[in-house]
Amino acid sequence: MGLTPSTASSVISLHINGEKHQLCVDHRTSLLDVLRENVGLTGTKKGCDQGACGACTVLLDGVRINSCLALAVQYDDREITTIEGVDHPLQEAFVRHDGFQCGYCTPGQICSAIGMLAEHKGGAPSAATEHLSESDGELSDAEIRERMSGNLCRCGAYNGIVAAIGEVAR
Amino acid sequence: MKSFSYVAVSDVEDAVRAIAAEPNAKFLGGGTNLVDLMRENVERPDVLVDITRLPLNGIEELPDSGIRIGALVRNSELAAHPVIRTRYPMLSQAILHGASAQLRNMATVGGNLMQRTRCLYFYDSASPCNKREQGSGCTAIGGFTRGHAILGASEHCIATHPSDMAVALVALDAVVEVRSEHGTRRIPLADFHRLPGSTPHIETELAPDELITAVEVPGVPVAAMSRYRKVRDRASYAFALVSVAAAMEVRDGRVSAVRLALGGVAPKPWRAHEAEEALLGAPATEESFGRAADAALASAVGQGDNDFKIDLARRTLVATLRRLLTEGSAA
Known part of the structure; x- marks a missing residue:
């Protein structure tokens, strides 16, 4: 992306459970909402939506984070693992x-x-x-x-x- | 949440240029506090400048046996670093006592310093708050004050600074390096956060066009003998009611070096200089620890619901020093 701020939305790629998804996201959208609403992976849950309960925990490049406090636009090109991609x-x-x-x-x-x-x-x-x-x-x-x-x-x-x-x- | 533009920058020059170009822009790091505040309409930026791709994620040892920490180092990474764990154990412990593992994996060192108070009235946009809206009043004063300050507050604001990490850093004389289009400057962490006075909406010395690039911690030999103790409403994953960062060296029964700071009690990470002065050279005894704690809390004022914090801080300070004496460092 260049130095000129892009307006209300951006196109990003997310690698979710090994599959590449190209999405146009409103900048306000959390990674949690993208997973559930745009990609249809409803295994990841919304509890408090403020980082206090952990129901939204996913793995980002193997590291656990709260997807509710993650703005999806920030995670362009990253690897996300949700419960649907877990076999453990x-x-x-x-x-x-x-x-x-x-x-x-x-x-x-x-x-x-x-x-x-x-x-x-x-x-x-x-x-x-x-x-x-x-x-x-x-x-x-x-x-x-x-x-x-x-x-x-x-x-x-x-x-x-x-x-x-x-x-x-x- | 208000709609906003987004730009990701890949070098520091671009970052400070982007922030200077937009009067209502904010830097975005881990987002753990900013995104939450945007959702509550407390923060309403027009532009977010994503700095997470900047090359500010290194931890380097300095010639004076200090350490330089890039502003984008994640909290979890700093806490786990072998040099921090052995040379500054209270810093490692302070970080590990804050938030949850998931949040520490996201949150950056610079962002930790810039996080805002968790005062409930600050978060509630229906309540007047001098910090959120200059001159609107303070709902906390005379309200529910269990979590509020006993030191350094003013008649305009009694909010506390929520960081654990910064409490250990202020005891270590850390310095914050900041950068703008006009160059680089260094601000001692002790001066970085401001007391509220009549301007509680101005929380730090950081200018709107400045970016935190690093935090430097000097070599502090006594820090190897240190501990962080946090008292809170549940055993984990809660903000401090009171916390203590303490480093102490004892020679021939007397305190030969000491560093003390308090968290959860003031609008900024609170260095307890008076307590350090009371303790330095004194016999390492329960009586001396008590006198030091009295000195640290001499100017404390309760707001009603939080009166208990004065005695709690006193006892926590004494208990932390006692444990350092009997069990040694957390390293």
Whole structure:
């Protein structure tokens, strides 16, 4: 794009779950709304629409973000993975451990957990990490709870969620 | 949300030229605060200049054993950096105690400094707010003040600055590098955020045509012995009621170096100089910590609902120093 600001909308390309989509988006449109309304991928959920609940979590180039606070126009040419593109042991673990009740937060929980496991594997610490200079600690339940605190579950299925993630992580 | 134009820039020159050319333009970084405020019609830019492709995402060690952090480094990346974790553990901890992992993956260092207060009345465009609309009044004063300031407030605004990261940075004497078409200047972080006085709508020293390009943290040996402690309404993912960034070195039973700053209590990240002076050279004891905390809170004033913060800040400061003494650094 040149230096002249483009007016109310722009044409962008998004690579979603391995498929390229060319879209004309109003600049105000969030990545979440593009996924749901323009592309028809309704697995990603809108909860609070203000970055407070995590239901909209998707993976951007493998990194978890809140798609509700992401303006789609900013993500031209990037790789997005939504729950529709996920095939991961976490999904069956959630079923085995009753990691949900209504299921509304589940797509966000699973995408978030995939991103979280990669962060932990890469040595990233959390607020629950005792000693910051030691990076390869085991993913304890306390670590999982802290690292997943950006995903709320109003049914309160947290114990099942922690157990499911713990089983896959350990 | 109001309609706006969008331009993505790929070098710093283009970025500052684009912002200077449009009187009502804003830089867009991670968007985690700006997009939310635009949705609430608190921010109403005509143009967004997307700076996320600028080459400002490096973390470099400096000759004085300090560190230079590009303005577009993501919060998560900074917190995980090995030099930050070992040399400045309170900075790593402060970042990790803010927001959620998803938000830290999006939010930039420059954006963290520029984030705006979470005062509910500032967000509610039906309530008068001197910060949102100059001279309209302050609904928070006499309203629900549980989250508001006990230090540095004015009769025009009692909002707090929400950043955790900046609390650790101000204790470390960080310097903000900014750039405009007219050149580069360096602003100590301690002077970067302004107290509200009678102009709460002017929050920082950054001019409208200036871009934050980097934050530099000098070498601070005592920072290796540091911790960040945050008290909030739930165990994770909430703004601070009170937070403390503390670094302390003890030699022969006496405090030989100390850095202290408070968060959640003031309109800006609050360096506790009086507490540092009270503690330096004093015996490293519970009594000295208490005297330092008294000095830090000497000018604190509650608004009613937040009166509890005065004692809470005092106790949190003492507890953080006690833990540093007994358990050592968070590194």
